[in-house]
Amino acid sequence: MSRSLKIFGKRFVLRLFAVLFLILLLPAAGPVFADPAEVPHEYRIAPVPFTQANIPSGFWKSRIDTAREETIPFSFKKCEENGRVRNFMRAAGTLEGKFEGICCWDDSDVYKVLEGASFLLAIQEDPKLDAYMDDIIAKIAAAQETDGYLYTMRTIYQNAETKDGQVAPPGGLERWSNTGGHELYCLGHLYEAAYAHHLATGKRNLLDIALKSADFICETFGDGKSQNWPPGHQEVEMGLVKLYRLTGEKKYLDLAKHFLDLRGRTEGRTYAPYGPYSQDHKPVVEQDEAVGHAVRACYMYSGIADVAALTGDKAYKEAILRIWKNVVEKKLYVTGGVGARRRGESFGDAYELPNDAAYCETCAQIAAVYWAHRMFLDSGKAEYCDVMEKIMYNALISGISLDGKSFFYPNPLEIPNGDHKRSPWFGCSCCPSNLCRFMPSVSGYLYAVEGDTVYVNLYSNSSVTLDAKVSGQPAKVTLEQKTNYPWDGKIAVSAKTAGRYTLKFRIPAWVRGEAVADGSKLYSFVDPQLPKWTVSVNGTPVDTAKLEDGYLTITRDWKDGDAVDLDVPMTIQRVIADERIAADRGKVALQRGPIVFCVEQQDVNTKSLYSLRLDDSAKISEKWEPELLGGVMTLTGTACEYYMAPTKNDPKTMQVTQRPVSFRAIPYYAWAHREARQMAVWLNREESAVQPLTFLRSIETRGSEGTKHLDLMGDGGVPTDKTRFFPGMHWWPKLGTAEWAEYHFPETMEVEKVRIFWFDDRGFGHCRVPESWRLLYLDAEGKWQPVEGPSGFGTEYFIFNETTFKPVKTKGLRVEMQSQKGWAGGIYEWDVE
Known part of the structure; x- marks a missing residue:
């Protein structure tokens, strides 16, 4: 499908019609305020739609362009190549064959890329992209069963005449039989994609699929109904909330809350709780610690925040605040990363924040931004935007390459052996597809509004026209922002609308002397001296002594062209951690x-x-x-x-x-x-x-062509557990070859014994102990000579192989080895005595 690579235009042209029928629109990441039913409760503060905030240049502009030109076309192509699109065709019966893929949530990748592409359509006309998306949506519609059920893995399996060779869905043939799985998770992403697509295009083709599905699960799930259990992987809660906002159908909000209320409870459920991994160990109103799978957790915390705002549930708000404090005070990386453990992709215990083993799944960082943004919308406190900014500039965008075509799943803070590279795709590709929907939405995080008050939360070259009260009356407020942030702290904001209103500028935590955010002492600066920051309006200094929840507030009768100049010096800070880490x-x-x-x-x-x-x-x-x-x-x-x-x-x-x-x-x-x-x-x-x-690691080492990780050869490290991979020097992928490695000493040394622990990664890779080897020394004339009287050249697995020989005075030693046929060789450790 060649056109999937060439479906985007080149310049931004705002589609004004996309905002004429919207009161408020959020990016994929946050709640969207399009409330035809005028719901009785809402967030205190409304975000400004990304369609109303344009980023013309700078740091985030280049990343949005990369998403448009590379990441989203590339991801559509991968969804086709890897069978994710074909799975919908097989479920529809228009293509024969078994389910393609290894993950029972592969449907969601298509939905997430569609969502990201929808955001692009909202800010840029692109008929080719629009038509291509319609083609995929038609395939999704054909795959949906008549009652609204939509999950390709199970439908393909159900429809197969013979089950031989088919990919059996988790839990077996019956619908909803794998309660801890992803049937509802995939639907959540469908609902979010449908919401974005409808608002971007005005079309109902994807929305009708989503509403048919949502009506079906509303009929299926609930007290006294055939199914009554919460999703194993949270996400559908946020999707249901968006459908509620769009349609005013309260049953969608009610089901989202019902799913949350079921967590941690046993009464009335058709299946037992899943435990801490899925945050199902306590009722949500009793939870006070971030536990379990970090993506599931942050999606759930975002859903709790949504439901709390839309229902006015104080117990929900109190619970989510407790959990937030637990994270920022005990479980947050200095990069803003969340989710310390590889096992279970989960939060660890308090202060359990390893660096080399840090997991910090890219999806979890995106989900944490969603959560942080919601916390701000409910409170108006800068501390949440401080954490959001930290994640966005560090832990999150680490997950995608600069060219937008390779990705990290985990984002560690330390690499001991240099084996970590981004991958162009994954069998489990949740992170690339999540980045597709996040990157085009960044402008939706810059501003927010509350009555006559405009919040400037993130700093970026931008222009925005938003709905606010001016001199007590509804009006449009236009602002322009110019800056080279995050490289320069000089920010110029020009007010283009005359009248009385308030501008609130977030003064970042790092300017206020906080390494994380107010109230968190998890990290601190070595030098507590604060940089002197300034603000002026039309050249007249503004008093900076008093901040309100981390914001500098300026209320005045603005004139068209009034200029606010904010200067937050970017000094180099040394950061230290709480001793308990x-x-x-x-x-x-x-x-x-x-x-x-x-x-x-x-x-x-x-x-x-x-x-x-x-x-x-x-x-x-x-x-x-x-x-x-x-x-x-x-x-x-x-x-x-x-x-x-x-x-x-x-x-x-x-x-x-x-x-x-x-x-x-x-x-x-x-x-x-x-x-x-x-x-x-x-x-x-x-x-x-x-x-x-070590001495041997500090000296010069050399190896034959293709030697990998030569500096590990004398670092003192050897494996102690055969069931765990341990890094070492090796020659893979050279198989059955003769190779060599050398030590060169700074001064002449007398040597009489060496010990070699051969690199053998059986069970993990293609390196084995060698077929044979010998040892040579560098003579006085600079020539390599075999040692005399060697006691043997052992090739035993998982032990040191020792050889003694007639003492030599030399400035160098050389190992020459022959790999086994069909295998590569290597050395964990080479000791010299």
Whole structure:
């Protein structure tokens, strides 16, 4: 389907009709206020639709353009190539074959990409994209069963004449038999996509599918009905709320609340609770800690916030506030990331925030933005936007490459061995498709309105025309914002509407001396001195002494052209963590403005980032590098490298030695765009945290062509558990080849024994112990000679293979090995005595 690659126009042309019939429209991420039924309760503050806020240039503009030109066409193409679109055709009976894919939630990927494409249609005319989407929607409509049921995996299986070779849906043949699964989850994404598509185009083709489905589940689920259990994976709650806002049908809101009310309860349910993994361990009004699968959790917390706002349920609001505090005070990464554990893709215990094992699934970061935005809409407090900004500039966009065509599923804060790269797609592709719907919606987070008050929440080049009260009367307020944020803290806002109203400017937490947000001491700045920030109107300074919930408030009779100049200096901050975060003790992170930085090994001359220490007194400078990683601000300085070296009096005795090394730090979001090597957000601050280089790791090493991770050969690390993968130096994918590795000593050393622990990743990869090997030394003439009298050249698995030989004085050793036929070789550890 070639046109899926060329379905977008080149310039933004706002579709004004898309906003004429809307009161308020939110991006995919947030609740949308299009209330034909004039619901009795709502959020205190209304977001400004992304269709009304245009980003003409700058940081976010380039990412929106990338989504339009690359990510969404690429994702549509992948949905076709990997069978996600064909599954709808098979469910409709128009194509034979079994379900394609490995995940029972694959339908949702199509829905999410459709949602993102709908946002693009709302801000840019594109007949080709519109027609292509209609074609996919027609396939979805054909796959829907007559009563409204829609889930391709089960329908394909049900309709198959023979079940042999078919992909059986979880739980078996019967509908709703896998309660912890994704039938309802997929429908939630369908409803959100249908909502966005209808508002963007005015069409009902996808909306009618969604309403037919929603009516069906309203008939199916509830007290006294055939099914009465909450979704295993939350999402449908937010989708039902959007359908309620669009149609005014209260049954959709009632079912969303019913699903939430069922969690943690046993009475009246047709199936037992799922436990903490799915946040089903307590009633939601009794929950006070973020637990379980992080994406499910943040989707649920967003749904609770929606239902609380639309019903006025105070118990819901109190519960969601307790859980929020638990996260920002005990479970949030310095990048804004959430979801520490790989196992269960879940939140960990309080202060359980490992760096190398950090999971921080990209979907969880998107869901956390949804949640944070809702918390702001209900409170008007900047602390929620502070966290939202931290996530968006760091943990979230780390999940997508700069070219928009490769993705991270997890987003760790530390890579010990340089094996982490973005992937062009996944068998479980929830993260790429979620990014499709998030990136085009960013402008919807910039502004919000409450009566005569306009909130400026995020800073970006933008223009906006919004509905507010001016001099007590409904009117349109137009603002223009110019800035080079997040690289520069100078922000110029021009008011284009005359009259009396209020502008509230969020003063970021990092300007107010908070490393996270008000009330959270999880992280703090080493230097508590606050940068001096200023605000002026038409050149006249404004008193900055008093802030209201993190906002500077300016109320005046504005004139067309009045200029507000806000200057929030972006100083380089050293960040330290609460001592209860074990992984960060004795360490420091670097931040400038909202951007958290990291160091990649290629930007410092060391074999291990763990051997470095950054002293508090070390000067750090900033530099704009337009040719690096799409244009980034970098931080440079000098760290101290610790390594083991022989003492002068006894070469066999080692001592810790130090040397200065220059380093460069880049924005965390931009890591892994070059050679895959070590990366760290947290650098050693105290000597107790430093891991000095072993002598063998500090010296020069060489290897035959294609050698991977040569610097691991003498790092002292060997596996202790055969059931877990352990990294090492290797020559994969070279199979059955002769290879070599060398140590080169800085001074002549006497050597009489070596021990080698061969890299063998059986059960995980294609490396095995070698077929044979030998040891050579460098003679006085610089030639390699075999050692004399070797005790043997062992090739045993999972142990050190030791060989002794006639002592030699040499400046180098060389291992030559022959890999087994059909296998690669490698070395975990090579010790020398």
